[in-house]
Amino acid sequence: MNMSGSEMNNQEFILEYANVLEVTARDILAWEEKAEALVILSDKIEEIRTEVDRSVLLDMRLQLDSLKKASARTDKLVKSCINWADSAILLRLQDEQLDNYSYLGKIYYPSTTVYPSVADRNALEAHMVESGRLDILGNTLNREVVNDYLEQTGELPPGVNSISRTRLNCRAKP
DSSP: OOOOTTTOOHHHHHHHHHHHHHHHHHHHHHHHHHHHHHHHHHHTHHHHHHHSOHHHHHHHHHHHHHHHHHHHHHHHHHHHHHHHHHHHHHHHHHHTTOSOEEETTEEEEEEEEEEEEESOHHHHHHHHHHHTOGGGBSSSBOHHHHHHHHHHHSSOOTTEEEEEEEEEEEEEOO
16 A cells, blocks of 8 residues: 555545445444444343353353454554555645645644664763763653754764654644
8 A cells, every 4th residue: 555646546545445444344333233232241241240151251251352353453454544544645745845734624734753762872972971961861862852952953963863753643723
């Protein structure tokens, strides 16, 4: 499902989305049927706990595990679809050189988070002592301090690497 903005065409997207919706809808319907049965069972939990044979309880536990796995598969599939759509929207924003989209009373916009990591501890410690910036490192790197340093100097402190992750956010339109 990884495509660049120019490679993505509407027909491929519609077919992929339709396949995902069909699988998701089928899983959700099966989950809802089992969930209804569980509600009935939960209403009688005291009776079940004290009067039902152990094998019935163990069978019930197996069915609950199965339901949990089906729910996890559905969650994973939905999250995968959301990630794919978010990636496509982020590519479109970038291709169209826009900061956000406004749609149906919501604003969709990218945000980037930088995660610093220690690449060379000796170089970092030497820099900290030399610059007097002992606040860069505690038990872990202080992301805010590293980001401030990056903004002030245009580069990361010596001995620090970073990765960035850009996500699509959504909020209600003011």
